Amino acid sequence: METPPKMTFTVRARRVDAHGSTAQCKSAELVLDTDLAGRSDAFNPAELLLAALAACMLKGIERVTPILHFSLRGVEVRIHGVRQDVPPRMESIDYEILVDTDEDARRLELLHENVKKYGTVFNTVAPGTRLQGVLRRAT
Incomplete structure (x- = not known):
């Protein structure tokens, strides 16, 4: 093959x-x-990194929603990073993904798992940074 x-x-x-x-x-x-x-x-370099991570999450959602038959009206990603001075690096990144949807909690978790599992930038950043967050229904 x-x-x-x-x-x-x-x-x-x-x-x-x-x-x-x-x-x-x-x-x-x-x-x-x-x-x-x-x-x-x-955008400064650190903000570009956070924007790339947000774009990765959004693109991942665009990729998997048709596969999962997941219905949504909109998505917003909010990211906050903390920079360590010595050595200079992002020590932590926290995110919140807000999804405007009528899907149930189990389907929201499935969407979140797909974002984490298949995101190129997500999986590049995660091993060297405390990266954590939630995906929840937008209110």
Whole structure:
């Protein structure tokens, strides 16, 4: 049996000036906060990591809802990270996934298990960080 080809990803980033940088992928571009003083109009590297984790969760939900025949009206992901100074790293990440749905509690747990089991970014971050959270019904 032939092994399917592995997915690959390419991002290019470049310094614009002392206040910021840009990253390009496909036909998309992001402004990056690489200013030592910080800037409010762009994601810094830690925020990009948290955004990537949120995007991973959302994409995972999009992937599995048709397979599980899971009906939802919307999803919101809230993530909070705590940075350790020495050595610099994310020491903990807590998340809350709010799903607007009429599905029962057992089905919500099934959705959460799929998010945790099949998320590329989730499974990359989890071994080196205390990563914990809940998936619950939006009120």
